[in-house]
Amino acid sequence: MTSPDVDLLDTRRLHQFVVAVESETLSAAAQQLFLTQQALSASIRQLEREVDVTLFDRSRRKLHLTDAGNTLYAGARALLAGNTSLLTEVRESARGIVRPFVVGHSPAISGEEVYHLIAPAIASMPHQPITARQVFPGQLQELLFANEIDVALRRGVDSPANLTSAVFAYHELRIAVVADHLLAHRRSITARDLADTPIVVWAPERKSFYTDFLISYCRRAGFEPTLVVNQIQGTPPFTAVRRYPEACAFVTDVPGDLQGGTVRVLAFDEPPLAPVQAMWLPHTHSAVRDAMVSGGGG
Structure with missing residues (x-):
């Protein structure tokens, strides 16, 4: 009391x-x-x-x-x-209403990856409706404050002010190129192989953790990347190379051919691992969220 x-x-x-x-x-x-x-x-x-x-x-x-x-x-x-x-x-x-649990996610995390991340919650609470909603990264915090989403998923590690967060999964990154790209014939690649290839990103430097993460990865490999900011939002990342065929895009798709062989996904010899961060309102409780985070993305 x-x-x-x-x-x-x-x-x-x-x-x-x-x-x-x-x-x-x-x-x-x-x-x-x-x-x-x-x-x-x-x-x-x-x-x-x-x-x-x-x-x-x-x-x-x-x-x-x-x-x-x-x-x-x-x-x-x-x-x-x-x-x-x-x-x-x-x-x-009190009314017996079971409201859908809404997962907001940035475009950097695909719908397929979201499903894998919520799989532990689906397994432990099969009757709980769950809705995945893709939103721009800059809107995630506002939607949490507005109670329009219950948890936000993004590529990130920094602790946002006035929100609780946890990095609970890591995804292996690979490279997508068009089928006739100079790198397309390679079985695997290194970071240095990208030195002369523009890289498609979805936000400029210092505007997105994910962009900064990719830039840091290239700089650690010893080169300054050339960036192309994609103006098409909400589509799978690998589709960006169809619009910019001279460029490559970091993706999490499995190695192999996509879109009828027009796009090829290549693995790194030493792949970078991109973090997945969950954010939510402090002082709140959710069995669905707990199952997601404790499950570590399945």
């Missing part, structure tokens, strides 16, 4: 605080919340009294967060999203 001396945040005031921070003006925030500006100001001051710190620097014409305010805002969105998720789960449980 919770001690009566434990301080608890008022989530309604916390929500109002977040809206105030994200709005252009306090007046705009009040309008969005269907409050008067005076009522919103009073709510924020009450929140400051509850946490016993000053959240806004009011010495300027526009409101600016203090260091304490920034700290509260940094954790507030995840806390509110977790609160909404729990409330939804409780209400659905």
Whole structure:
């Protein structure tokens, strides 16, 4: 039982605080919340009294967060999203509703790979509906905060702010080229073999962990890669070489011919291993997610 001396945040005031921070003006925030500006100001001051710190620097014409305010805002969105998720789960449980568990994944992880990653959850909970949804990497965190996806999968290792994450699988990378490419006849290749071949990526350097991972792999092999940013999103990575036949693309498909022999996948002598990271809201529980992560991708 919770001690009566434990301080608890008022989530309604916390929500109002977040809206105030994200709005252009306090007046705009009040309008969005269907409050008067005076009522919103009073709510924020009450929140400051509850946490016993000053959240806004009011010495300027526009409101600016203090260091304490920034700290509260940094954790507030995840806390509110977790609160909404729990409330939804409780209400659905009371009604006997089994909601689909939604897995959001970046284009760098194929639908086939997603199925392999969720296989442990399918095996342990065969009656649980699961939906896989491909989204752009930059949207994953926002969709988690909006409770539109339950777990996000991407190529990455860095710990995102205000989310819980785990690297739970590694995929062996290979190279796709068109059938008449200079490298297509090789049984296997090394990283150095790519020195004179452009590499297709789906985001520029420093805009994607996966792109930076591939660049680092090439630089460790002793050359600076030439990148081609693919403008076609959402299709299997190996199809990129049909659009850019002079280039190659890192893929996870098995070695051999694809698309009627028009594309060939080659294995590395020493293949790089690309991590798969799962991200989710902190303070939330999910048997499906636990089965995925503990299963290590099957």
